[in-house]
Amino acid sequence: MLHEIDLSRADLNLLVLFEAVYAERHVGRAAARLNLSTSAVSHGLGRLRRLLNDPLFLKTPKGVVPTERAEALAPGINEALRQVRSVVARAEPFDPATTRRRMVIGAPDGVSAVFLDRLMLDIARFAPGLDLGIRQLLPLAEDEAGSPWRGAFRDLETRGVDIAVIPSEEGPLRFESRVLYQEDFVLVLRRDHPFLARPTIEGYCGIGHLVVSHSGDPHGFVDTLLARHGLARRVALTVPNFMFACAIVGETDLICAVPRRFAERFAPGFGVAMTEPLLPLGEFRLTAFVPRSAMADAGLTWMLDKLGAAARGSSFVMAASDPA
CATH class of the missing domain: 3.40.190.10 (Periplasmic binding protein-like II)
Incomplete structure (x- = not known):
């Protein structure tokens, strides 16, 4: 059986102390941040070093630097303290005007x-x-x-x-x-795109398309819809987000389907026009x-x-x- 750590030996305040010293890289500044004396912080670091069996912070002319183990521990300690603070915050009456949550x-x-x-x-x-x-x-x-x-x-x-x-x-x-x-979808393309003057389904399928895809997969729900009508398109480019899509569309011949209200909010700033899809793209x-x-x-x-x-x-x- 694995040896279980006796949590009764651990003091949560020592983790708060670790957090402050790690952030400040200086025992004196950490003490001021915690409203403690420098000797109290030094004493606490000694207890924490014995508990974790590592020096944790090494002295330098300008303060302290974390050891390799301290660097490895820091993310977990920060997350643990965040969770504890969240639990405590939930236990207290919530007042929007005074909360620090x-x-x-x-x-x-x-x-x-x-x-x-x-x-x-x-x-x-x-x-x-x-x-x-x-x-x-x-x-x-x-x-x-x-x-x-x-x-x-x-x-x-x-x-x-x-x-x-x-x-x-x-x-x-x-x-x-x-x-x-x-929400539903609209098409966006640059303001002087020829498709705007003559929007046809043949023209739509013949244009190079941009697809927003986090994975880079070029197949989207538009392809499924087109296939039901015996149609297909060429996906010339995939990008990971809609903001990037609007920026690219404004400078190219590509066309992209984006959420309507997102387009209303951001398309004008990218010099991009909106137009209704020739086939309903669903809600x-x-x-x-x-x-x-x-x-x-x-x-x-x-x-x-x-x-x-x-x-x-x-x-x-x-x-x-x-x-x-």
């Missing part, structure tokens, strides 16, 4: 580009001490395991994200869902998911409400990042 929203590429500014305005107004992280969620290959967004639900369960926003209305029953908005809903067990967290429900308000209050919202 950090929350993470996971979403497909480009989602933050269309409602983040509105959300940040609300945070600045009502919760100025709240910090926000945006984590990119990517679809996984579809297989017998189920939805391409199963990774998003795994991230929710492991608390890698607090809220996941994905283009799916269905999720496991252990998650609460809230539909934020409905879908973007849904925010949170674990049902987390709905008792007043801070999380507050953020969920603000996220919904940002999506509803802006005429520019983004949708999925599946290959198109």
